[in-house]
Amino acid sequence: MGLSGLLSGHRNSVQGSDFHNYTSWLKQYPSGLESFESIMKELPRKKIVVFLDYDGTLSPIVDDPDRAFMSPEVKEFVKLRNLHYAGSHGLDIMAPNSDNEANGVSYQPAKKFLPEIQQIKRALEEESRKIEGALVEDNTFCVSVHFRHVHEKDLAKLEKKVETVMENYPDFHVTQGKKVMEIRPTINWNKGHAMEYYLHTLGHNDTDDVVPLYIGDDQTDEDAFKVIQRKGQGIAILVASIPKHTNASYSLKDPSEVLAFLLRLARWRNSTSPSITTPSPNI
Incomplete structure (x- = not known):
């Protein structure tokens, strides 16, 4: 299992972050808000499928995980007809059925x-x-x-x-x-697999007309970032207020910036064509 050094590695990473400069880090992982126009300029005719983590992305990190609540603004935003949920790092999926309903087919590989x-x-x-x-x-x-x-x-x-x-x-x-x-x-399944499963279930797995957009803050979100990086198709955004290594291409500082980005994305898409799908705010 290899637990040795797990917590000491955590302590070292926190201490080591003090030596980094966030502004310098942003040059490598630019703000998704400041880079919004350049991100979207190639996508006006493509369908965007949005994947969102929950804790630290849609809601702030809090002391009690049972009190990790979305802000009223985020709650209002995610009241979408074509929204689908997953939990436990993609191990508990509620996929849409043929009528695109959230309470469709469940998939639980574990x-x-x-x-x-x-x-x-x-x-x-x-x-x-x-x-x-x-x-x-x-x-x-x-x-x-x-x-x-x-x-x-x-x-x-x-x-x-x-x-x-x-x-x-x-x-x-x-x-x-x-x-x-x-x-x-220990099974061959992570958030990257869950993202691919959703794309397949939605009928979007093998098309150049679909772009997955994944926003997350956790180490486990890196598996989804790696899939996007490997395929060379998609947008990966890390939510972080301190410099850290990531396979994402862009960054947002905190959940308030995530909301600002999503609202801007919705306005932008409404001005071009109504084709945003949000399958999973908690994978």
């Missing part, structure tokens, strides 16, 4: 792991109970261990406890997000 996921959740809750600030979150197909409020001196202890639990579950792996460890089944 469904067989659900009993073990619940076992892992209970074991992690028990093991982390005495570590102040640790929070275990059930995301159905993913278990998250949040350490945002864990004292520095307890991080190694928490890491060890997670590692001990996971020794009993060889079919699972641990990855790092923003002050969180995420436990998922």
